[in-house]
Every structure is written in C-alpha cells, then in structure tokens.
Amino acid sequence: MGEVVTIKGTRHGLLILFDPEKDFEDIRQNLYKKMEAARGFFKGAKFAFYQEPVKNEHKEKLEQICQQYGLIHQPEIRAKIIPNTTTPTVGSSTGSHLVNDATASQPSQNGTLLVKRSLRSGQRINYPGHVVILGDVHAGAEVVAYGNVMVMGSCRGVVHAGAAGDENARVVAHRLTPAQLRISSSIACSPADGENDADYPEIAYLSPDGQIIVEAYNSSRPAGRSSN
Template sequence: MNDAVSIKGTRHGLLILVDPNSDFEEIKQNLYKKMEAARGFFKGAKFAFSQVDNEQSRALEEICQQYGLIYQPDIKDKINNSPVNSVKTPLDKAQETDIKASDTKDTDTLLVKRSLRSGQQIHYPGHVVVLGDVHAGAEILAYGNVLVMGACRGVVHAGANGNQAARVIAHRLCPAQLRIGTSIACAPSDSQDHANYPEIAYLSKDSQIIVEYYNSRRPAGRTA
C-alpha cells in the first residue's frame, strides 16, 4: 500500500505518481493517509497527477483539494519540457548528501524518502519533507517548513531566508539545535526523547520558539 502513491517535489509544484497496478480504493486510501500525515503542510501547493485515468482523476483531485492543494494539470508538461525530462529524487544515492538549488521558489517541496544519517545535509530553498528520521549529526536548512515523519535529533533550520512564519513538525521533536528564522534554541544537555506523538515548533509574537502538540487545540506550548 505504501507504493500506491508517491509525492515528488519539483520546481513547478508537486507531482503525484500513482501505481497503475494498484486497486483504486487502495490508491485513494493511500492518498488520504499521506495527506492526513502532512495535514496543512501542503496547503496552497500546486499539484498534478502522473499515470492517472481521467475517470479516476476527479476523485483524487477532490481528495487533494480537501487539504488545500491547487490542481494545475500543466505541471507535468512543464516537467517534460524542462532541460532534464525526469523528476529527480535527491538522496537516492548515498553520495548525494548536500542538496542546494538557488533557482527554485520557497513554495517548492523536496521529498526525501529515507532517513538522514550523521554527516548528511540538505540545503533547499523551499519546504523539506523527510519520510524517516533525522539522526544526530544530520542537518536540514530550508527556506520554508520542515516536516519529519520520524524522530528529529539533528540540526534543523526552517525559514532560513528570514521567514518568521516557518514551522518545524516532527513525530519526535528532539533536535540538537532548532532554528526558525533568526531565532535559535538548543536542546539541554540532559534532554531525552519525547513521548511518541507529533509536535510542532513555531515562533511566538516575541520571536520565541514555541513547541506544542501538533494539532493540539490547547493554546499553551512549551518553550524550546
């Protein structure tokens, strides 16, 4: 089921690839699951589908639009007409550990489908989504938001271009160093892993980094 749908970030927007051999109900459930896991993170992002029948496209479009995505079918044509006619998936090879791209917009999203080991770095002028852990010694620098689907124990800098509205979300948020915009917070020397629930970090009005339960309705949070 994990391979029924995959989401790739490109300079033109999100390209959602669908396995044509998967059952359509499985595809829909997998897409729902991915959208729910990143709830609110892709809001406002433009997207298109690859390898989807016209009859199925409308139902899948509606799922994405429920989460605030904007359908733009010409994304696929823009990708095909670009100098490199394929969607690159950074970090597919072990040696591709430092990613820099100065010609993308801060609304682009880079999807990393693996954990980041110590010594690996990502520098990206947009949002970054990691489908794994960020181990101690790894580093993420993003102009936009950072979403880690596992434990985040490395160094994370969201809003590195001065974006004070950037967010950091992780299933276990326990970074060695956390930066948002120009604000910085370090984990205490006796810090331990947090409980097994997602947390979100953001800046308060006085530029203090606040951490709270993700999707929690309680206004109060802990100070990083």
C-alpha cells in the same frame, strides 16, 4: 561544512551561494578573495545571490564587492536559475559528496523536497523551499530549508526552517528533540539533554517576541514547552 562562498555559472548568469552558518565577515572576506583571484574573468556577467542576506547593509556590501569587479547585479535572474537547478544540495556536511538519487530526493512543482529516507550523521540537506522527510533525522545530520520542515519520524539533528528570514516557518516532527533548532534568525537547543518522552507529533514556531515555541501538533492537547 564546505566552502564559505561558492560561485556557480548557469546559462542565465552567476549564482553566488554562501554558508548562512558563517559570520558575515568571513563571507565578505571570502567573496572578496574569490573576486580578486578571478579578476577580470567575471567582468560583465550578471549575478544573483542564492540566499539574500537578511540585513540590507550586508547585502549592499556583498553587492559592492561584486560590482567592483565588473559584475552586474540582477536579482530577478534568481527566479530563472533556481527552478533549473535540478539537484538540490543533498549530501555530506562537508559538501564534498552530493547524492543524486531521484528516488531519495524529489523536488515537486510546489517547491517541496520529498526525501524518502532517513538522514544519517554527516548528511545535510539545503533546499530553497519546504522539506518533508519520510524517516528520521539522526544526530549529526542537518536540514536547512527556506520554508517549513516536516519529519515523519524522530528529529535529533540540526534543523533550520525559514533560513532566508521567513519568521512564519514551522518545524513538525513525530519526536522533536533536535540538537539545535532554528527558525529564521532565532535559535534554540533541545531541553533536558535532548530527551523527550512525548509520543505524539510536535510543532515549533516563533512567538510574536521571537521565542521558539514547541507544542503538541494536535490542537486538542494543551500547549507544551518553550525552548530558550
């Protein structure tokens, strides 16, 4: 799924990205190795995390590593950096090939990425906002969004809404049978080996106790199923 930690330079400062699917210890060690390899090169540079760690203790440990090598943490520059990154991460799951297709992926001013195609196996989207897909998310594809995810077709891949910790995030699809469904830090797999005969849109959200609930999007229908 690409590098565990990536450091990108911008005119506002450094943006440090890490793979949220990896264990924290892997992220910590990888960041340390990158800082050590570039010892002195980043000294005095301002930096921000693309995605803040959910746990404060993890955030503090990553900050300490950067500060140990002379970096200056200024999280407010993240708001300056992200709007100027015109190409969201849209490409293969290995991260080795990014797709720069304006007709396929269009970030809007309200923080919503509109994807005018289906996602095939091996393709991945990571976007710091809402994602709307005018097609299907096939098995083997992955969508990671800080906000909500809406799929106008069938959703059979891996979907992670509220990836930055938003427990109010939602996932909506016409046929919701993902291989794995995540909202914030909660995880569920599709029941019955991914089979779902529902011929109407469904919505997934978190219950107050952190359980992922999946039910008919049309409120006139009875509540559907829960995923464990």
